[in-house]
Amino acid sequence: MIPGGALIRLAAWYLVLIALILACFNVIVYFTLSQTLQARVAADLEAKSRLVMASLATSDAAVAPPQAVGDTAYGDTFVRVLQTTGKVPTIVLNAPKIDGLFDQDDNAVARAEVGLTTESQDTAGGQLYAIRTDPVKNKKGAVVGALQVARPISWIGDTLTRLERQLALASGVGLILGALVAFLMALKSLRPIQRNLKKQREFVADASHELRTPLTLIRTNAEAWLRRAAGTPQATYAQHILEEVDQLNAIVGDLTTLALADARQLRIERRPVELSGIVRELIDHTAPLAEERHVRLAPELNGGVQVQADAIRMRQLLLILLDNALSYTPEGGEVSVSVARQNGKAKVTVADTGPGISARDLPHIFDRFYRADKARSGGDGHIGLGLPIAKWIVDAHRGDIQVKSTPGVGTRIAVSLPAMEEEPWLLNLP
Structure with a gap:
């Protein structure tokens, strides 16, 4: 089964990529059309300017328009x-005349006087116009005037607005x-x-199942050997075999456990569980083990902290944390365990005074088969x-687990689980 989170994240990345492609396409289409329309208007104005220029009569110091020019001539x-x-x-x-048009083009006229062409825009009568200003020269090449031609271009903005709407609609459908x-x-x-993970889970599950039978046989034979070799040096070897088994x-x-968890075949039987117990x-x-290793156990248990949980899994969880702490705490060290209610959460904290975990290893401690530095992995029996x-x-159990560690000082693991509502009779528990 494909993890839903991974599927959603990957699909989201693909969708982001598709959205970026659509956005780039829209930008390219928009600016290409905009530039094409403006270039067409500029080319039309240039052609019209040449046409009008050819009809002008010039002398050494004057310019005269064509005769009998009406408002519709151009x-x-x-x-x-x-x-x-x-x-x-x-x-x-000035044909045809529109109030306000060309009024802001004094700079363009001044540039025409020195022989320069100017392209500009102006607004008049609620319309936007593109304007081209060219110098008018006489036969000797001297500038005697300025020719200005203009065309309304508000339709370009309207066209681009319609394009924006169409692109937005198409992009929505595309998304x-x-x-x-x-x-x-x-x-x-x-x-x-998914196929590889399934094969891996099946292999792990099958291997685990197949290993149990030979391990049971080895243990049975080792126990028999230990009984027969009682009181002899061979008993030590038999005992070592039993420990390894x-x-x-x-x-x-x-x-x-992990194979079944991955396959979602482990059921969580929830019922009220009192953590302090x-x-x-x-x-x-674990007290005999702590005593054997000369490690002090320091419990701080507050009664009345209940969670809705699988009792067997809760015991397994807390045993793992306690066993880890005892395994990594040196002789003369201390392992503290506390249970408390904080902000509607049941919080269990296990802290040790072991070698700690380096900052490099800390992000990986929940990875399977990951082993931290040698200070926390040598000879402890953990894999x-x-x-x-x-x-x-x-x-x-919809909880949270956090790890804080300082090399040379120790490690602190805190587990937070949703706590059940407090019952008055539980408040009197030791």
């Missing part, structure tokens, strides 16, 4: 001709279809991973499955 193009040889430019043609495509692409991309059985059990039982269970199982148990 179609939808507005033309103004100025004579610039005097102190002030004089209008000799809906893109979401479907992204989901199908993500599903297809994850299928090989127990270690292997624990590993096989962890592998089976479980911790107290585990402390009594890196305990904390991944602990995290799975916490996640299955």
